[in-house]
Amino acid sequence: MAQGPPTTSWVRYDDAGGGARRGSHEAYDDQPGYDPAAERGGYGERAGYEERGGYDENGRFEARRYDQPAAAWEAGSGAYAQTGTQQPWRRQPQDLHDEPAPARSRPRAVATGDGDEPDNPFTGNRLFTVLLFLGGLGTSVSLWVFDTQPGAVNDLPTLMLAIGRVTGLIGGYLLFIQLLMMSRVSWLEDWVGSRDLLRWHRGLGTSLCVFVIAHIVFIVYGYALLAETDVITQTFTIITTLPKMVEALAATVIMIFIALISIRGLRRLLSYELWKGLHLSAYLVLLLGYGHQVAVGADLSGRFASVFWPGLTALVISAVVWGRIVEPLWMNLRHRFEVVEVVNEGRNSFSVYVDGRGLDRLGARGGQFMRWRFLTGGAWWQSHPFSLSAAPNAQWLRLTVTAVGKYTERLAELEPGTRVWLQGPYGTFTAERRTQRNALLIAGGSGIAPIRALLEEMPSGTTVIYRASRQDEVVFRDELEELAVRRGAQVFFVVGGRNEPGPRRLFTTSGMRELVPDVSQRDVYLCGPPGLVDAAVDLLRELEVPNAQIHLDPFEF
Incomplete structure (x- = not known):
């Protein structure tokens, strides 16, 4: 792979936040009297170091001196050393100049180095998965079609009951799909991708609640019309006389509770541990609801239905056991x-x-x-x-x-x-998903972690934009510089508050084009806080970057 110059830069703007200037040190190394360490705010012979630039309240660039020792990369040894620390490494990592060990995963028809533009192998997977989902949904609805005699729906009560039965079948099928997406089974994660699974899981969760509630409403109303009684009396009659109805009621309450705590505003009020623990109660919905489905589900008594529905149940339970117990146990015993x-x-x-x-x-x-x-x-x-x-x-x-x-x-x-x-x-937030020759990686805050790892597997010509609020929040500075040299990449550090002129300009069409003129011909990988990701996606759409070239990894539960 061709190696490029060390093109890490601190992006500087004028007083109004315009006119990006790049604080690269490579272009001036040969000029008399030029001090790269001073330009970069790098390491001199002093114990401390100067940060490589910041912004004052007017958006002007200024260098700032900090006495905190800087983390240094010892070139050639692959070892990290913290200046001023007394505890040396007990184990040396692999040399950064070595190529990462090849991952032994399912082969893809993808090139990640120099050469032709790669094909995206995930588009067909997603389409096939959607078709498979729709096929299962259609099969579930067909259970009612084949179990209903012609002319059986001939008045309002039977119409209400028919709608209730169909919505119940759809709700039951969506519950199976929801639990399958929560199983963490590796083939599904690899086939679809964690982010799409999460997105579908959230979207289908709302649909599941709607269909289950509709099932209850139409069934109760239909029976109330047949019995010529009020809805409240009929509800009490159904709960107390039909089998497994108490369990079904408990499953419904749990499902609605999970849906409520999954609303973004409420979810952020909970700790990750609490939210996750409450979310796992979804498995109780299957256990409590299955008895109700079999006991009173008239559409599940046919020959095909008696195989199809238990088969779906067995598939989901097997996937959960395999993905959450068997696979992790095997991997941890092995490694x-x-x-x-x-x-x-x-x-x-x-x-x-x-x-x-x-x-x-x-x-x-x-x-x-x-x-x-x-x-x-x-x-x-x-x-x-x-x-x-x-x-x-x-x-x-x-x-x-x-x-x-x-x-x-x-x-x-x-x-x-x-x-x-x-x-x-x-996750499929990997170099394999590229559809174009070059890539742009945008990181914000702790989103730099996957972006820094991703850079190691990207071809030369990759550009990285790293947003941070403060100079001392920038991590992997030296590693990014080293990778910029080895991978022939450009790395831009954009530091400052979101309301400062410079960082604001970054998320404008002219500001982005100053740094990455060919942005629409690149795959763009985004990882950072939801606000940064949303702003970047809006900007990329203004720049006419196709959706297929935008890859997201927003970190939120």
Whole structure:
């Protein structure tokens, strides 16, 4: 692969936030009297370092001096060293100049290096999955069609009951699909992708609630018309006389409760641990509701229905057991993961290095995430998703964490030798999804973790834009510079508050074109807070970047 110059730059703007200037040091190295360290705010002979630039309240660029020692990359050794620390590395990671170990995953017809534009192998997968879903939905509805005699629907009560039966079948089918998407079975994650599964899971969750509530309303109203009684009396009669109705009522209450706490505004009020624990009660909906379906579901008594519906149930239960128990157990017994080292990366950020047996057979790729459970006091009962912050290799895995709460603060105190229970890898936020020759990677905040890992597997000509609110929140600075040299990439650091002129200009069509003139001919990978991702997507659409070239990995549960 062709190597390019070190083109990392601190983007500077004039007082009004216009006229981007790039603070690259490569172009001036040969000029008399030029000091690259001064231009970059790099490391002189002083104990401290100068940050490479910031913005004052008027949007003007200014250098700032900090006395905090800088994290240095020891070229050639592949080892991280923290200036001023007394605890050396006990285990050396792979040299950054070495190529990452090849991931042993399902082969794709994709080129990730120099050459022709790659094909996107996921478009056909998504279409086939949608057709398969619609086929199952149509089959479920057909159970009512084949079980209903011609002329059976001939008045308002029978029409209401017919609608109630159809909506009940659709609701039951959607429940199966919801639980299947929660199973974490690897073939489904690999086939569709975690982000699409999450998006479909949320969308179908709303539809599930609508159809189940419609089923209840139409059935109760239809029977009330037949019995010539009021709805309240008929509701009480159904609950007290029909079999398995108490269980069905409990399943409905649980389902509505899960739907309410999944609303974005309410979800953000809950901790991840609490939300996840409550969300797992969805499995009770299947257990409680299945008896009701079989006991009173007239459409499930036919010959085909008596095979199709239990078959769906067996498929879903098998997928859940396989994806949540069997696969993780096998992977962890095979690889035996444990913590090697915890390394400070700067303000409130640190990296955890994990090793294990046969990591080259793990099948992970840069940009993917895993679910990490650290088997130590206070953390063993929690499993959290974190992206890999370096492309996987045969020696170690790395996650990088920003301490924002009790759990993440506790991870900074992990001791070497702590066992780790992993699930994954998950996600299709990988170089394999490219449809164009070149790529643009945009990161915000801790979204730099998967972007930094992804850069290792991208071809030369890749551009990275890294947004941060403060200079001391920038992590992987030296690694990004090293990767810019090795991969022939451009890396732009855009630092400042969202309301400052410079960062505001970044999310305008002219500002983006200044940094990336050919943005519409690139695949764009986005990872960051929802606000940044939404703003970037709106901008990319203004720049006429096709949806197929926009790849998102917004980090929210």
